[in-house]
Amino acid sequence: MENDVEFSTYNDVRNFLDSARWNRTHTIMALTMISGFFVWGLLLVTAPLVTQWPFISPSNDIYVLVSSPVGLLAGNLILGYLSDKIGRKKLFITTISSGIAGIIGIILSTNFIGILASIFIAEFGFGGEETVSLAFLAEQFPIRYRGKVLVLVSNSANAGVAAISAVFIVAGYSIFTEKMIFLAMSLSGVIIAIVTRLKLPESLRWSFVSSHYPELTDQRFGSPVPIMVLMLFAITIVLTFALVADILGPYEYPKYTSIIPFIYGLGEAVFGYAILAFVDRVGRRLLSVMAYAGGTVSMSIFLLYIYFRLPFDIFVILLVVNAFFGELGWAVREILQTELFVTRYRGLGIATVRGVAYSLYIISIFALSGISVYNYMIFATAAWSVGLIGSIVWYSKGYETLNRSIS
Numbered sequence: 001m002e003n004d005v006e007f008s009t010y011n012d013v014r015n016f017l018d019s020a021r022w023n024r025t026h027t028i029m030a031l032t033m034i035s036g037f038f039v040w041g042l043l044l045v046t047a048p049l050v051t052q053w054p055f056i057s058p059s060n061d062i063y064v065l066v067s068s069p070v071g072l073l074a075g076n077l078i079l080g081y082l083s084d085k086i087g088r089k090k091l092f093i094t095t096i097s098s099g100i101a102g103i104i105g106i107i108l109s110t111n112f113i114g115i116l117a118s119i120f121i122a123e124f125g126f127g128g129e130e131t132v133s134l135a136f137l138a139e140q141f142p143i144r145y146r147g148k149v150l151v152l153v154s155n156s157a158n159a160g161v162a163a164i165s166a167v168f169i170v171a172g173y174s175i176f177t178e179k180m181i182f183l184a185m186s187l188s189g190v191i192i193a194i195v196t197r198l199k200l201p202e203s204l205r206w207s208f209v210s211s212h213y214p215e216l217t218d219q220r221f222g223s224p225v226p227i228m229v230l231m232l233f234a235i236t237i238v239l240t241f242a243l244v245a246d247i248l249g250p251y252e253y254p255k256y257t258s259i260i261p262f263i264y265g266l267g268e269a270v271f272g273y274a275i276l277a278f279v280d281r282v283g284r285r286l287l288s289v290m291a292y293a294g295g296t297v298s299m300s301i302f303l304l305y306i307y308f309r310l311p312f313d314i315f316v317i318l319l320v321v322n323a324f325f326g327e328l329g330w331a332v333r334e335i336l337q338t339e340l341f342v343t344r345y346r347g348l349g350i351a352t353v354r355g356v357a358y359s360l361y362i363i364s365i366f367a368l369s370g371i372s373v374y375n376y377m378i379f380a381t382a383a384w385s386v387g388l389i390g391s392i393v394w395y396s397k398g399y400e401t402l403n404r405s406i407s
Helices: 010-018 024-044 046-050 058-086 089-108 112-127 129-140 143-170 175-197 204-215 224-252 259-275 284-307 312-339 343-367 373-397
Strands: none
Touching: 010 204, 024 046, 024 089, 024 112, 024 129, 024 143, 024 175, 046 058, 046 112, 046 143, 058 089, 058 112, 058 129, 058 343, 089 112, 089 129, 089 175, 112 129, 129 143, 129 204, 129 312, 129 343, 143 175, 143 259, 143 312, 204 343, 224 284, 224 312, 224 343, 224 373, 259 312, 284 312, 284 373, 312 343
16 A cells, blocks of 8 residues: 555655554554564563573573573664664564574573573574564554554563463473473464565655655754663663563572563563553653652662561562553653654664663673672662653653654
8 A cells, every 4th residue: 555655755754654544554564563572572581481491500590591682682783773774674584584493493402502592593583673673663653553552562572471481380390391382372473473574564664764865854863862861761671671570580589480570571461451541641751750760669669578578479569560660661662762763763773772771781690690689679779760860851851752753
């Protein structure tokens, strides 16, 4: 449909996309991204979960944990840059091919090196394509659906986290059962993704901008304040979700390695669907303050839990409360990082923001190894405070992007 329409100016393209009615193409675009993010959710906690497998020695846990963000970081930077150069659609088959190869490797691996390489390859594909997917969705969907679709799609990763964690809880320590269910769940998402991706259009915004770039003087990388704020948001969300859901179990609560990401992922998935009711009713600036202030306060309460040595049940309650603000913070970040960069540099912009956060995350895995739970939570509270500072800066110095066309 879009390829049959000729446009004289970039504003014509934007008006056409922003005012469009939901159609079959939108359904296909949403479905393929939901399936891709679901599989990424399965992979997101695969590293901490497989540390329970007997051929992974405790001394190698840290390297398995690091393989996931390293693969994601590499894919994020490379694919984000390439998506601005050669287009969004062309990369989707590449990413899914890498993801499939990694998943097969995880299933067949019976040793530490195999798991390490397979997780890296899988995360390079499915984790790295998040940058491309977010840019594509923001560019193609009408204004009135943009925020909801970005939250709905990215929230399917939380559903994947909860689903695979539940498998490891129920299957116990039967590696064969865990691998077979993981394979079945991954294949279901991959098949849907492949079928729907063959029908995807190229991003119309990207196509026009790439062929008319010299004429579009507003297509600049971006100003320092939005980039700084997005980096602060990314640092908070990446470090707190990943550290609390993925790393806390193996290090501090090994008996609950599967239960912690299940509770956190399920909580964020449920809250993610609830957020759809108001995400486009409240301004992005106010929403960011609500998310990061709530996350900072709820995380600081964890310090009281540790200090007074309260029961694990209380930890679970606090985990669920923090999951709400974590999901709200995630939602605001996912939306803003697509809205604050121009089409010419949207892939690179998102990749840069995420790249800084995941680089710090990798460093933090090594830096936090062996510290006490109390100091661990102090770090997490400080990480939330970083996002709170960013939200205050954006509320006072930023501009509203709700119901506003993206460049």
